[in-house]
Amino acid sequence: MLKHMMMAVTLAALTGASGWAQAPERVTEGNLVMENIPDIPQSVRDRLQQYSNTRSAGFSDFAPDGGVYVTTRFGETTQIHHVAEPMGMRRQVTFYDERTSGASVRPGESGQFVFTKDIGGDEFYQGYLFNPETAQATRFTQAGTRNASLSWSDDGARVAWYRQVDGDPDADILIADPADPSSARVALEGEGLMIPADWSSDGSRILVLRYYSITHADLYVLDVDSGDLTEINPDMDVAYGGAQFAPDGESIYTITDQGGEFRRVVEIELSDNAMRMVSPDHGWDVQGMDLTSDGQRLVYAINNGGNSEIHMMNPVTGEALPAPELPLGIVGGLQFDSTGSRLGFSHVNAQSPGDAWTYDIESGELTRWTRSEVGGLDTEAFVTPEVITFDSFDGLEIPAFYYRAEGDGPRPVIIDIHGGPESQERPGFSSSIQYWVNELGVSVIAPNVRGSAGYGNEYVALDNGFNREDSVRDIGALLDWVAEQPELDSDRVLVYGGSYGGYMVLASLVHYSDRLAGGVNIVGISNFVTFLENTNGYRRDLRRAEYGDERDPEMYEFLQEISPANRAEQITAPLFIIQGFNDPRVPASEAEQILAAVREAGGDPWYLLAMDEGHGFRKKSNRDFQRAAETLFFTDVLDLN
Numbered sequence: 001m002l003k004h005m006m007m008a009v010t011l012a013a014l015t016g017a018s019g020w021a022q023a024p025e026r027v028t029e030g031n032l033v034m035e036n037i038p039d040i041p042q043s044v045r046d047r048l049q050q051y052s053n054t055r056s057a058g059f060s061d062f063a064p065d066g067g068v069y070v071t072t073r074f075g076e077t078t079q080i081h082h083v084a085e086p087m088g089m090r091r092q093v094t095f096y097d098e099r100t101s102g103a104s105v106r107p108g109e110s111g112q113f114v115f116t117k118d119i120g121g122d123e124f125y126q127g128y129l130f131n132p133e134t135a136q137a138t139r140f141t142q143a144g145t146r147n148a149s150l151s152w153s154d155d156g157a158r159v160a161w162y163r164q165v166d167g168d169p170d171a172d173i174l175i176a177d178p179a180d181p182s183s184a185r186v187a188l189e190g191e192g193l194m195i196p197a198d199w200s201s202d203g204s205r206i207l208v209l210r211y212y213s214i215t216h217a218d219l220y221v222l223d224v225d226s227g228d229l230t231e232i233n234p235d236m237d238v239a240y241g242g243a244q245f246a247p248d249g250e251s252i253y254t255i256t257d258q259g260g261e262f263r264r265v266v267e268i269e270l271s272d273n274a275m276r277m278v279s280p281d282h283g284w285d286v287q288g289m290d291l292t293s294d295g296q297r298l299v300y301a302i303n304n305g306g307n308s309e310i311h312m313m314n315p316v317t318g319e320a321l322p323a324p325e326l327p328l329g330i331v332g333g334l335q336f337d338s339t340g341s342r343l344g345f346s347h348v349n350a351q352s353p354g355d356a357w358t359y360d361i362e363s364g365e366l367t368r369w370t371r372s373e374v375g376g377l378d379t380e381a382f383v384t385p386e387v388i389t390f391d392s393f394d395g396l397e398i399p400a401f402y403y404r405a406e407g408d409g410p411r412p413v414i415i416d417i418h419g420g421p422e423s424q425e426r427p428g429f430s431s432s433i434q435y436w437v438n439e440l441g442v443s444v445i446a447p448n449v450r451g452s453a454g455y456g457n458e459y460v461a462l463d464n465g466f467n468r469e470d471s472v473r474d475i476g477a478l479l480d481w482v483a484e485q486p487e488l489d490s491d492r493v494l495v496y497g498g499s500y501g502g503y504m505v506l507a508s509l510v511h512y513s514d515r516l517a518g519g520v521n522i523v524g525i526s527n528f529v530t531f532l533e534n535t536n537g538y539r540r541d542l543r544r545a546e547y548g549d550e551r552d553p554e555m556y557e558f559l560q561e562i563s564p565a566n567r568a569e570q571i572t573a574p575l576f577i578i579q580g581f582n583d584p585r586v587p588a589s590e591a592e593q594i595l596a597a598v599r600e601a602g603g604d605p606w607y608l609l610a611m612d613e614g615h616g617f618r619k620k621s622n623r624d625f626q627r628a629a630e631t632l633f634f635t636d637v638l639d640l641n
Helices: 002-015 042-052 431-438 465-483 500-515 528-534 537-547 553-562 588-600 620-637
Strands: 027-029 032-035 057-062 068-073 078-083 090-092 113-117 126-131 136-139 145-152 159-165 172-176 185-188 193-199 205-213 216-223 229-232 240-245 251-256 264-269 275-277 285-291 298-304 307-313 330-336 342-349 352-360 366-368 386-391 397-403 411-417 443-447 488-498 518-522 575-580 606-610
Touching: 032 620, 042 431, 042 620, 057 330, 068 352, 113 145, 126 145, 145 193, 159 193, 172 193, 193 240, 205 240, 205 537, 216 240, 240 285, 251 285, 264 285, 285 330, 298 330, 386 465, 397 431, 397 465, 411 465, 411 500, 431 443, 431 620, 443 465, 465 488, 465 500, 465 553, 488 500, 500 518, 518 620, 528 537, 528 553, 528 588, 575 588, 575 620, 588 606, 606 620
Parallel strands: 057 352, 307 330, 411 443, 411 488, 488 518, 518 575, 575 606
Antiparallel strands: 027 032, 032 606, 057 068, 057 342, 068 078, 078 090, 113 126, 126 136, 145 159, 159 172, 172 185, 193 205, 205 216, 216 229, 240 251, 251 264, 264 275, 285 298, 298 307, 330 342, 342 352, 352 366, 386 397, 397 443
16 A cells, blocks of 8 residues: 555656656666756765764673674674674674674573564564574564563563554564474564563563553563463653562562653562652663573663663662773663673763673673774774753753864864654764864754753653754754854754654755755654554554554644655745655655655755665665765855865
């Protein structure tokens, strides 16, 4: 249905039907389809080469031989690699044209691990078991379904995961020995998005999280044999993050915002739902945690204004314990090994593209396992952002990260708007931003407009429902701030963003085309009603919780009113639209309809469609072309010659 609709829109656009302006020739090069993109000079490709060849490595799991598994890219896509010793060779283990998830190692000594992989960015992930003895991977999930959140039982006998059928918002919980795909059985016929979080140590129960939205989730205990489902803290409208059983199975540890504005680690007794605060109130969200198998050590990270801080404690006594100290940046994937003697994680910051680290609990030794390549560039020259704030139209203070370009005269500006919207701009590594700042001489401002996560429950809810365009007004306030900075050129400002950030680009062009030099919309929403009707069914109710329910007549009218595709005549600044054909989140029809609408209104957008990509470009050759085309667009609209 979606593909037929998109083809109809495309055909109409190509033929000039319904009074639309005649489209330029649509050119195909391999899997890339484009309109209006000029030939890319070799000098532009050469200039980008070093930046496009940076790579990162993410900690995935501990290997039985004492090494670690990481995910990194040496070809087109991210694959699983084994590293035997710190700074040792990264030995590639999986070899696919499509990206893989990280490895989750089977408890025990077999060295087997499970991972997931999709096709062309369609996000219908399949689960695979890799056997290092044969160097072969075997699929254990049902073809044509979406599978995720693979979780091993403590004894390594079974793995649990959730499965969704195309178009169905409900997720079932399945259990199997992945070495025997025929052993798979449905342990729970779910309602809504049900995610297995942890097994009890005896393998009789599974913690299950039902996700509604960033501010609402439910926790349950699933009896594996009977299928009985018991809710923890029923009737509480709170958010939950990760959750784990205590070793005795009588209580759980979880991250929740219950009783406060920010998320903390708590312990909940399963017998009576009594809750005990475990982590202190840091005034910031706890973003991840892990518990040793003996329950004597808890690690968690807080998100302090975008930067991560790792904390360690005894969760029973409350005693603070030594924790690794790292440069400012972002930490992810916190995980103890099976003995609780080592902690593994990933760390990335603006001057380092991301590497795998471990921390020895007894000695306190912090070890870096990988040093990812940066294309021969001098990382000392990479720009570290400064945190700024500006007042919006209603006096609300909006935080942003400012990457300041050097050079004479007022510098042009790219406003880089994150997606989500319940996400957060954080000071991680971006080779694109470093290229824009260091090579193009463009300053970059990455705001966390209202609705962003990380600043408390009240802030994240400020753009919900009928308040949607208040976040767009935050961009207007940022344009006012730019105009007040003598080192910035308010006549050369471009907006750039993907997914919800793509909607923000389009909406900003609707409201502020007279103040913007152009915009780059990547896999962005152009009409909230058609988006909600056509996004894959497994996501629809989750998105209604954020954007509003288009089936309600009043909300329908509002969503139509604010949708950029219905206001294309107000988009008068140059526009570049980038889309993946297989995108299950923001369907390609969203790109096609804004392309047609802007053209009908007299505009002449650039367009790039990748037939082998989904929600954003993941394959290196496609990303390289995208970045080169963006560079031409920036050069043109920001007058960088």
